[in-house]
Amino acid sequence: MEPMKEPLIETITHLLTQLIEADFPSLKAQRLSVKAERKCDYITQCELNNGIVIISFNERDMRRMGTPARLGALAHELCHAERDLLKNPVLRFAEAARRFFLPITTTRDERATDELVIAKGYGAQLLAFQEYHDGRYKKYNKQDGLTQKEIRRRLMKSGSSLRTPKS
Numbered sequence: 001m002e003p004m005k006e007p008l009i010e011t012i013t014h015l016l017t018q019l020i021e022a023d024f025p026s027l028k029a030q031r032l033s034v035k036a037e038r039k040c041d042y043i044t045q046c047e048l049n050n051g052i053v054i055i056s057f058n059e060r061d062m063r064r065m066g067t068p069a070r071l072g073a074l075a076h077e078l079c080h081a082e083r084d085l086l087k088n089p090v091l092r093f094a095e096a097a098r099r100f101f102l103p104i105t106t107t108r109d110e111r112a113t114d115e116l117v118i119a120k121g122y123g124a125q126l127l128a129f130q131e132y133h134d135g136r137y138k139k140y141n142k143q144d145g146l147t148q149k150e151i152r153r154r155l156m157k158s159g160s161s162l163r164t165p166k167s
Contacts, residue, residue: 015071027053029051032053036059038060044077055078057073065129076129114126114145
């Protein structure tokens with residue numbers, strides 16, 4: 001992991017802006033809000049609110065992980081935003097309520113989001129994020145999203161590199 005030369009919020013905002021510019025054209029018209037959280041039970045989180053994509057992150061985790069893992073986590077959240085933008089607000093609300101009562105809904109959403117991350121070319125970065133996560137927290141299982149093994153399998157099948165780029 002490289003030392004931070006600029007404040008963390010600026011670093012993450014810059015990475016998100018680069019990702020949106022390069023691979024998330026549907027999010028270009030949305031405003032971006034980035035929040036660092038000190039005490040939260042997630043590493044990254046995404047929310048859509050009145051045309052604003054709100055990305056929140058655990059400050060401690062984001063400081064610890066390297067750039068490839070950061071990119072994997074942030075691409076995952078932007079894929080959530082992109083998928084949610086395709087739905088009208090009533091449908092998004094209904095899905096949120098359904099997730100509360102039917103956990104399988106969350107599982108399907110997380111796995112579909114991970115598939116989109118890989119399809120956009122960020123599979124190696126998603127793998128780096130999973131490796132970071134699984135080394136510090138309870139390992140991802142198939143209910144949480146794609147596992148490391150599943151991501152590796154998809155990358156090998158597509159001929160993509162399992163090695164994460166340095167930047």
